Amino acid sequence: MVYRLYAFNRRQTISAGDVKMKACVIGAGIGGLSTASLLLQNGWEVEIYEKEKIAGGRALSCKLNDYEDLLQRFEMKIIATNPDMQQICDMAKEYKIDLGFHLIGGGKRGACIKLLRQLNIKANFVGSRLGFIGDKIDYPILKAKDKAAMLPRILQLLFTRKSKIEEMKKLSMEEMIRKYGRGKLKLVLELFPRLITTVNDLSKISAGETFFAQRELLGGDPVVYPYGGLGNISKALAAYIKSKGGKIFFGKRIKRIIIEDGIAKGVEIEGELKEYDAIVSTLPVQHLFSIADEKEFPEEWVKYIRGLEGTGSILSYHALKNLDKNLLNKSFVFIERNVDFEGNDVVGMIDFKMNYETGVTPKGKFIVQSYAICTPHEAKNERKAIELAEIIEKNLQKLLPFKKHMEWSIHAAIWHLDGVAKTIDNEKPNVATPVKNLYLAGDSVASKGVGINCAADSARLVMEELF
Numbered sequence: 001m002v003y004r005l006y007a008f009n010r011r012q013t014i015s016a017g018d019v020k021m022k023a024c025v026i027g028a029g030i031g032g033l034s035t036a037s038l039l040l041q042n043g044w045e046v047e048i049y050e051k052e053k054i055a056g057g058r059a060l061s062c063k064l065n066d067y068e069d070l071l072q073r074f075e076m077k078i079i080a081t082n083p084d085m086q087q088i089c090d091m092a093k094e095y096k097i098d099l100g101f102h103l104i105g106g107g108k109r110g111a112c113i114k115l116l117r118q119l120n121i122k123a124n125f126v127g128s129r130l131g132f133i134g135d136k137i138d139y140p141i142l143k144a145k146d147k148a149a150m151l152p153r154i155l156q157l158l159f160t161r162k163s164k165i166e167e168m169k170k171l172s173m174e175e176m177i178r179k180y181g182r183g184k185l186k187l188v189l190e191l192f193p194r195l196i197t198t199v200n201d202l203s204k205i206s207a208g209e210t211f212f213a214q215r216e217l218l219g220g221d222p223v224v225y226p227y228g229g230l231g232n233i234s235k236a237l238a239a240y241i242k243s244k245g246g247k248i249f250f251g252k253r254i255k256r257i258i259i260e261d262g263i264a265k266g267v268e269i270e271g272e273l274k275e276y277d278a279i280v281s282t283l284p285v286q287h288l289f290s291i292a293d294e295k296e297f298p299e300e301w302v303k304y305i306r307g308l309e310g311t312g313s314i315l316s317y318h319a320l321k322n323l324d325k326n327l328l329n330k331s332f333v334f335i336e337r338n339v340d341f342e343g344n345d346v347v348g349m350i351d352f353k354m355n356y357e358t359g360v361t362p363k364g365k366f367i368v369q370s371y372a373i374c375t376p377h378e379a380k381n382e383r384k385a386i387e388l389a390e391i392i393e394k395n396l397q398k399l400l401p402f403k404k405h406m407e408w409s410i411h412a413a414i415w416h417l418d419g420v421a422k423t424i425d426n427e428k429p430n431v432a433t434p435v436k437n438l439y440l441a442g443d444s445v446a447s448k449g450v451g452i453n454c455a456a457d458s459a460r461l462v463m464e465e466l467f
């Protein structure tokens with residue numbers, strides 16, 4: 001097919017004062033929806049193209065009937081179920097589930113909720129502190145007396161000068177623990193950096209990044225879950241976008257970003273060429289070259305992007321017909337020590353916020369959502385993945401005799417939990433790319449927080465580049 005590319009020179013000369021600038025956002029996940037919302041707020045015209053039929057990307061909610069198919073489309077797969085998936089679908093028609101375990105870190109201090117507030121979008125969340133599953137159950141992990149004992153050291157670390165934090169960025173958490181890790185502070189330093197990065201290997205986690213992230217979130221609930229399910233956030237953002245005149249095209253996969261002379265000029269969609277003043281890709285960044293010709297980028301940059309690693313995880317859902325009320329809406333973390341996984345220990349979380357009160361299960365029913373951190377490589381290894389599911393169930397058993405109350409369970413593996421792991425050896429890219437007018441957004445870029453917060457905060461960085 002021969003395209004008439006000469007038409008693509010027109011927009012180069014248009015400035016914001018003459019006519020509305022027009023952006024194409026590729027992907028309607030949290031990153032794309034957040035970026036589109038802020039662009040609209042800043043007076044741009046926005047068109048979003050989403051390959052799926054619904055918004056939300058890796059943070060969507062769905063019925064169980066659609067679950068298995070959607071998982072496969074987002075680099076996940078089911079590794080075990082009880083009973084088989086067809087039987088679960090038949091018995092659990094009224095349940096709504098997210099693509100996998102999802103809690104948002106930092107509550108009102110996190111980038112996602114801050115963005116919703118900035119856009120005046122109302123959303124309700126249930127939040128909690130974290131408990132610890134050790135020899136005994138400790139809820140919350142940090143009691144007033146622990147905080148008092150650790151306070152001087154914690155404050156010293158958290159409120160280190162910004163310049164010192166920059167220095168600390170190259171220092172690993174492993175070294176930090178060797179230096180400061182005593183008593184309960186050691187446990188805290190072993191747990192939180194892993195939860196913040198979804199990486200088990202403390203030698204790869206930057207102490208500076210961790211303390212900087214933790215300082216940003218101080219004062220918020222450690223973890224929150226949205227009423228109505230995670231997909232409600234995307235729904236609310238999509239409704240905002242439509243109310244501001246933005247367009248979202250579902251079931252439309254961008255085939256190619258058109259780049260000429262180092263400038264991104266438009267996109268190819270179903271054989272049609274469309275031109276834009278700015279193009280924002282929210283694909284996991286390693287997939288960028290599936291829609292943009294790598295020859296248009298400096299070789300070094302292509303090599304760097306291709307070499308970036310995401311994070312992996314094993315996720316479990318256990319649907320229960322009864323739950324001890326003391327557990328309702330709480331979250332717990334565990335650490336399984338000296339196991340054959342990268343980092344030697346496996347950290348995970350078990351959460352009780354998915355239930356009829358939060359509106360995702362039928363009356364009187366509960367879902368326990370859990371995850372265990374692993375590398376993408378470990379998530380793809382069936383034997384390792386099953387081992388992690390067993391670790392999750394072993395820790396769940398310490399909280400309650402779940403098998404007695406269980407109606408069904410699903411375990412899935414994901415090898416692209418976070419677009420790019422926030423680790424020392426894996427520096428996240430900036431939103432600006434070497435190609436003019438082409439930007440990156442979503443959880444792959446160097447914004448604040450991880451996962452959903454990182455994806456939401458990437459929108460702020462795109463605005464900083466554009467305005």
Ligand SMILES: Cc1cc2nc3c(=O)[nH]c(=O)nc-3n(C[C@H](O)[C@H](O)[C@H](O)COP(=O)(O)OP(=O)(O)OC[C@H]3O[C@@H](n4cnc5c(N)ncnc54)[C@H](O)[C@@H]3O)c2cc1C
Pocket residue numbers: 026027028029030031032049050051052056057058059074099100101102103104105252253254255282283284291315414416417418419441442443444450451452453455
């Ligand atoms: C199972 C699971 C559990 C998680 N748990 C947590 C958690 O507890 N807390 C947390 O903060 N984060 C969690 N995360 C991470 C969080 O979900 C992601 O960081 C976040 O949703 C990423 O948003 P995004 O917009 O960057 O990317 P995505 O959600 O992947 O959005 C990209 C969108 O682009 C679309 N797309 C791709 N290619 C094309 C194309 N060619 N044309 C058009 N559209 C295209 C995709 O369909 C997708 O909708 C979890 C992720 C998973 C998968």
